[in-house]
Amino acid sequence: MQIQPQKSKYQLKVSICVSFALFIFVVGCASTHETTKITRAWAVAATTLQDFTFPKDFLWGAGTSSHQVEGNNTNNDWWQWEQYIPLNMRSGQACDEWNRFEEDFRLAQTLGLTAYRFSLEWSRIEPAPGQFDNSALTHYREMILSLKSKGIEPIVTLNHFTIPLWLVNEGGWLSDKSPEFFAQYVQKATEALGGDVHYWITLNEPAVYTYKSYMIGQWPPGEKSTKKAFNVVKSLARAHVLAYGKIKEVYAQKGWPEPKVGIAQQVLIFAPCSSYSFRDKLSAKLRDGMINHLFVQALIQGKARIFGVFSIKLPKAGTLDFIGLNYYTREYVRSRGFLLSDILGSECVPKNPRGKKTCLGWEVYPQGLYTFIKAFSKYKLPILISENGICTNDDTQRSQFIEEHLKAVALAMKEGAPVIGYLYWSLIDNYEWAEGFAPRFGLIEVDYTTQDRKIRESARKYEEIIRSGKLIF
Numbered sequence: 473m474q475i476q477p478q479k480s481k482y483q484l485k486v487s488i489c490v491s492f493a494l495f496i497f498v499v500g501c502a503s504t505h506e507t508t509k510i511t512r513a514w515a516v517a518a519t520t521l522q523d524f525t526f527p528k529d530f531l532w533g534a535g536t537s538s539h540q541v542e543g544n545n546t547n548n549d550w551w552q553w554e555q556y557i558p559l560n561m562r563s564g565q566a567c568d569e570w571n572r573f574e575e576d577f578r579l580a581q582t583l584g585l586t587a588y589r590f591s592l593e594w595s596r597i598e599p600a601p602g603q604f605d606n607s608a609l610t611h612y613r614e615m616i617l618s619l620k621s622k623g624i625e626p627i628v629t630l631n632h633f634t635i636p637l638w639l640v641n642e643g644g645w646l647s648d649k650s651p652e653f654f655a656q657y658v659q660k661a662t663e664a665l666g667g668d669v670h671y672w673i674t675l676n677e678p679a680v681y682t683y684k685s686y687m688i689g690q691w692p693p694g695e696k697s698t699k700k701a702f703n704v705v706k707s708l709a710r711a712h713v714l715a716y717g718k719i720k721e722v723y724a725q726k727g728w729p730e731p732k733v734g735i736a737q738q739v740l741i742f743a744p745c746s747s748y749s750f751r752d753k754l755s756a757k758l759r760d761g762m763i764n765h766l767f768v769q770a771l772i773q774g775k776a777r778i779f780g781v782f783s784i785k786l787p788k789a790g791t792l793d794f795i796g797l798n799y800y801t802r803e804y805v806r807s808r809g810f811l812l813s814d815i816l817g818s819e820c821v822p823k824n825p826r827g828k829k830t831c832l833g834w835e836v837y838p839q840g841l842y843t844f845i846k847a848f849s850k851y852k853l854p855i856l857i858s859e860n861g862i863c864t865n866d867d868t869q870r871s872q873f874i875e876e877h878l879k880a881v882a883l884a885m886k887e888g889a890p891v892i893g894y895l896y897w898s899l900i901d902n903y904e905w906a907e908g909f910a911p912r913f914g915l916i917e918v919d920y921t922t923q924d925r926k927i928r929e930s931a932r933k934y935e936e937i938i939r940s941g942k943l944i945f
């Protein structure tokens with residue numbers, strides 16, 4: 473037997489440093505290469521897309537969520553939270569969508585939309601643990617049938633951030649029982665509505681929810697704890713897996729055609745603050761992995777691990793039939809050091825010029841959508857752009873935003889990406905959580921005093937693209 477010579481401590485340190493430097497170098501080179509590729513593709517897009525037409529069955533839509541539009545959702549955690557914020561920042565009657573959905577769906581039909589994403593309000597369907605409200609289920613059924621009668625495909629989100637107050641009392645997503653509670657609600661909703669729904673989104677933006685509600689305390693329950701945040705991620709992942717199983721089970725029992733079940737994953741481009749800094753590039757890369765990909769990978773592989781920080785093993789792998797991407801903007805990061813939290817870095821303002829900003833100060837960066845569609849194509853699953861939109865008081869900016877982002881979609885599709893639809897966020901102006909009603913995202917303007925609706929010019933531009941299936945350059 474040959475005995476391996478022991479490396480001296482000095483040699484070991486040197487080899488760790490060399491490997492780390494090499495790793496940083498490779499990451500740096502790879503990201504420079506990627507950026508160059510995108511810039512080139514973008515520059516020649518007008519020529520590349522001359523003969524491009526979106527497929528006939530492409531889902532052209534827009535989205536909303538229950539608490540943001542319905543009004544008077546008094547039985548959930550957000551409503552409770554709003555009692556402690558200024559009066560004009562509370563959701564109140566929102567867009568009164570609960571009573572006006574028919575009018576809004578007619579407007580959507582006028583615009584040629586073929587898909588509409590909305591969410592079910594868990595606290596309406598299950599106002600108390602184990603007690604289901606048939607009138608709420610009937611109401612959602614009417615909404616679904618109204619959409620279908622107008623040739624609009626319903627895409628139903630089962631949880632868009634809000635949870636019933638009774639679940640808050642149980643500990644919310646920190647409770648070990650929360651995945652089972654969710655699965656039970658999903659089963660009821662599927663039994664009542666499933667026959668007419670083909671696309672389900674179980675959870676909206678699990679990473680954003682966890683970050684805002686459990687790390688920075690900006691949303692209910694206002695926690696600031698990394699440990700709790702990781703536990704919530706685990707509950708959400710388990711909740712998805714159980715819900716996926718329930719939906720499939722109910723459809724099989726009823727003999728309905730198999731539905732497609734996915735999540736809406738928020739994706740944010742993380743760019744290095746300095747394009748010369750390999751360390752900043754590494755921070756950007758790590759954030760991309762943890763925030764944009766981790767959850768999706770966990771559901772696909774049935775497990776995920778961040779060495780020494782987090783690990784999860786799920787009861788089942790392969791529980792995504794499609795990936796929903798919510799894309800808005802790009803953020804810049806700077807590395808702070810060598811511990812994990814420091815490598816993840818912090819936000820910074822770069823020296824290089826950036827694109828125009830939205831009303832919330834988010835940079836408009838359509839190339840990012842192309843980047844993500846390409847990157848997520850590696851999972852070999854259909855991709856739905858489940859949210860993409862802009863808040864602005866300049867409607868011309870909204871038209872440009874839509875055109876540019878659809879250019880990104882078309883470009884990626886031309887290169888073979890499996891995109892099945894694009895859902896603009898949002899159909900109507902609505903309640904933007906902690907930002908209140910000021911940000912205007914809608915294709916349709918809402919006058920909150922009269923509840924009058926008005927189709928915006930940008931919606932007409934979107935309609936032109938939908939009807940022709942082509943981008944106009």
Ligand code: GCO
Pocket residue numbers: 537540676677680738798859897904
């Ligand atoms: C979110 C949601 C939407 C938002 C939209 C605009 O990301 O918070 O999915 O509810 O309204 O993204 O910020």
